[in-house]
Amino acid sequence: MAALTLRNIHKRYGGVHIIKGVDLDIAHGEFVVFVGPSGCGKSTLLRMIAGLEEISEGDLAIGGTRVNDTPPAERGIAMVFQSYALYPHMSVRDNMGFALRLAKVPEAQIKAKVDRAAQLLHLDQLLERKPAALSGGQRQRVAIGRAIVREPKVFLFDEPLSNLDASLRVQMRIEIARMHERLGATMVYVTHDQVEAMTMADKIVVLQGGVVEQVGSPLELYHHPRNRFVAGFIGSPKMNFLACTVRALGAQGVSVELPGGSRVTVPVEAAGVQPGQALTLGVRPEHLVEGERAGSGTLNGQVLVVERLGGSTFLYVDVNGETLTLQVDGNSRTGVDDRVAIAVDGAVCQLFDATGVALARHDRHPLADLGRHRAA
């Protein structure tokens, strides 16, 4: 079994504290994505798992064995790098077989394994080429092939798609997801791209400043962000944040007054909240609706920018000096400088206190615990 356990992991470079105590359990076969802004420590954490960085404090176990002091090659891991890190003077075949050759595996066996991996990744025609003669996507596949050939317990990916163009990135994303399905191996994947995180992960780990902000399924993070940072980081375009004031507390939740005077009731726990207290209301662009709706709060503003993507349109609206993003239907005729009313449905909003912590919701979203496969 290749479960991965991180216990109170710290990393210090001299006086600089990079990773500040990470605890994490990764089950066998799980696809885990580390996501966060640049400098959050996600790559460092991955390199510590790989054995390329020393662990300053804490315990790392792979498959139940503590591996803090085990050299990278003996940890049962393989890694795919952002720059692919293919050996430039070796052919694709030699690149993929390098680890096995170092391990003194018989040549016939190396050939069989490389051929099998090459077939899996459609590299059969390219085996005798040098990396310089390959396209970015092909190089990426060779890098993945080199990892597969070693039959690792855990695959580590360090921003593997960030050097590819947009369409290739989508294609490789799907290929990696399918490969995970086929191999059933544990995978840890680092990215700064929340779309990659949302689409590929069984479990997302959101990091900021060397601290885990939240761990959960993609939809759990989307519907139940623990704090303002996670709420803002997950979802595209970003969640809107509005200052609001508590007006009433009840069984239905917390009633707040929006800029402009209208009220919405958000179904969250009222414990510790006082009427008159200032909170932040978070609402996603796709949950805002153009026009007024009965039972919803209303905001009024003026359109600053319109982005038409065809299927949907983003409106950037100035509301009392704050810019709000709306995702509306692609057929919306709203134009720049139009005055619009925006309906805010309290049921889909989040409330954050002054420290940025989200107030707990009454109900758990029905999809928050949905796995990759539909439950039987």
Added chain:
Amino acid sequence: MSEMALPTTDKRTKLRIANREFRQELGMLMPALVLLAIFLVVPFLLSFWFSLTNERLVPRPVPASFIGLQNFQRVLSDPSFWNSLWNVIRFTLMVLPIQCGFALLTAVLINQKLPFRNLFRSLLFLPAISSMVIVCVIWSTLYQFPTGPLNSLLQGLTFGLAGPVDWLGDSAWSMPALVLLSAWQAYGFQMIVYLAGLQNISPELYDAAKIDGANAWQRFWHITMPGLKQTHVFVILITTIQAFKLFTQVNILTQGGPDGRTDTVVHYMIHSGFVEQKVGYASAVSIILFVIVLAVSLVQRRLMRDAS
């Protein structure tokens, strides 16, 4: 530029502008071109011409005359010339592995993330910025017979069994002694070139190799050495050319002795040109050396390119 954009711009206007730009560019290149011509092109052409005449250093009443390839015939039939050429080849074959090997070794060392790295870099580069003349004077003290520091060290380490050796006077040791001091003085430049080459190798390759299970030696052999291929070509070429032009050390320390064992082509050339005053003859030697160095460089480059 605005003139170019006008729709009325015809071919002639464009030509005029191109002409004017060319004159400006030529004007700016002129100082460099003149210097190159005076110090490189003209002397080279002159020496080519001299090599076909019986030109002397001090003008004689009889003007120098064209004598065809006689100088070349005489050079090639002089055993002293062949001796000096053989010496230079011996020197090159010895100095090349020592100097390049030491340069690579030190470059790898100072490329590590060690404390005081910059101090070590400066210290190791120090010999390269010292004048060869000064280095020769210092080393001649080290090599002193029979009581120099090197002889004391040798005798101390072997409890008096070996030595003392007359490093510069012994026909077996004089060339190795020159090789050692030359390599020590000059490796700094090659070290810097290797350092630049090392820093061009992506650190992710070493990470990938570590994960693939390569130990330090295997990483050096499979990542560093292939990654330095272009650097090797450059370093070996430069070192070879440098070695073929060996002169200063010989001139200061051995004067070609003992018994012609350290005579070199350049030393032979200068001797015939300035001591024997046969400028035409010396020019022929310089042309022959030029052709040999060119040929060696071309062969080396071809060999190393094929090896890839």
